[in-house]
Amino acid sequence: MARRQETKVMRHWGRVTTACAGLLMAASVSPFAAGASSLAVSPTALAFAPNEVAKGLVLHNRGNEAFRAQVRVFVWDQPDGNDRLEPTDQLVASPPFVTIPPGAQHFVRIVRRQAPSGGDSAEESYRLLVDELPASDEAPPPNAVRSAPSAGLRFLLRYSIPVFVNTPPASHPELTWATAGMADDMLRFAVTNTSATRAQIADVRVQSPDGSTVNTLDGLVGYVLPGVTRIWSIPWRSSATTPAEISARINGEPRDFRLSARDPAD
Numbered sequence: 001m002a003r004r005q006e007t008k009v010m011r012h013w014g015r016v017t018t019a020c021a022g023l024l025m026a027a028s029v030s031p032f033a034a035g036a037s038s039l040a041v042s043p044t045a046l047a048f049a050p051n052e053v054a055k056g057l058v059l060h061n062r063g064n065e066a067f068r069a070q071v072r073v074f075v076w077d078q079p080d081g082n083d084r085l086e087p088t089d090q091l092v093a094s095p096p097f098v099t100i101p102p103g104a105q106h107f108v109r110i111v112r113r114q115a116p117s118g119g120d121s122a123e124e125s126y127r128l129l130v131d132e133l134p135a136s137d138e139a140p141p142p143n144a145v146r147s148a149p150s151a152g153l154r155f156l157l158r159y160s161i162p163v164f165v166n167t168p169p170a171s172h173p174e175l176t177w178a179t180a181g182m183a184d185d186m187l188r189f190a191v192t193n194t195s196a197t198r199a200q201i202a203d204v205r206v207q208s209p210d211g212s213t214v215n216t217l218d219g220l221v222g223y224v225l226p227g228v229t230r231i232w233s234i235p236w237r238s239s240a241t242t243p244a245e246i247s248a249r250i251n252g253e254p255r256d257f258r259l260s261a262r263d264p265a266d
Helices: 002-014
Strands: 027-031 039-042 046-047 054-061 068-078 084-087 091-095 095-102 107-111 126-135 153-165 175-183 186-193 199-207 216-226 229-234 246-248 253-258
Touching: 027 186, 039 068, 039 126, 039 153, 054 068, 068 091, 068 107, 091 126, 095 107, 175 253, 186 199, 186 216, 199 229, 216 229
Parallel strands: 046 153
Antiparallel strands: 027 153, 039 054, 054 107, 068 084, 068 095, 068 126, 091 107, 126 153, 175 186, 186 229, 199 216, 199 246, 246 253
16 A cells, blocks of 8 residues: 555656756755654765765654655756756666654665766766655645645755766866846856866855955855856946956865956857
């Protein structure tokens, strides 16, 4: 009976997703039923070296009730600078469904279907979506809300975990930065990744030539996958003041860049 229920859930959730606007958040929540969310996941990112076949993901139940969770794997790319997910079988989550008692944890293996080639292969990008499932037989679509019992709402968590395969031992992406125009007192800047490995962008700081104008984007801004240009915006008070330098944490390391005044798409 339980196996039939999980098959129903898989069919329902298998119809979900090609693009996710909230990809870069560690987790999202949807109100669904009574109680408190209890799912936690570690680590928050996985990177396979070229010769590695499997990695581990640990799902934690920090609540007082058992719950079920599902792990799905998607290829992740950024056509036109926008995140896109597509189902894949190149990586497999084993097991894809788990039931975790209160206060316990469950180990899920993430396995490569194809053995490492041993050659110089390009880095591949994936996402794991880890969903806390409702108690009912049928899982709701993402962000769906149904009538809550009198005890209140339960927030079902979804974690989006980046996974990188064939990550080189030294990962130092080459980036170019350029302004991309003004709109509504916001400076648009473009980041182009010309290297073969991803770039995680965080803690951006833009400065004018005399140092008088400084604006920041704190925390994680997003990822730029290899060969991709992405555009973000930051408050900028005057279009007459040309920003000159930009600094950011790239894959956790602080770096400084010159900021071109030309849109790289020109």
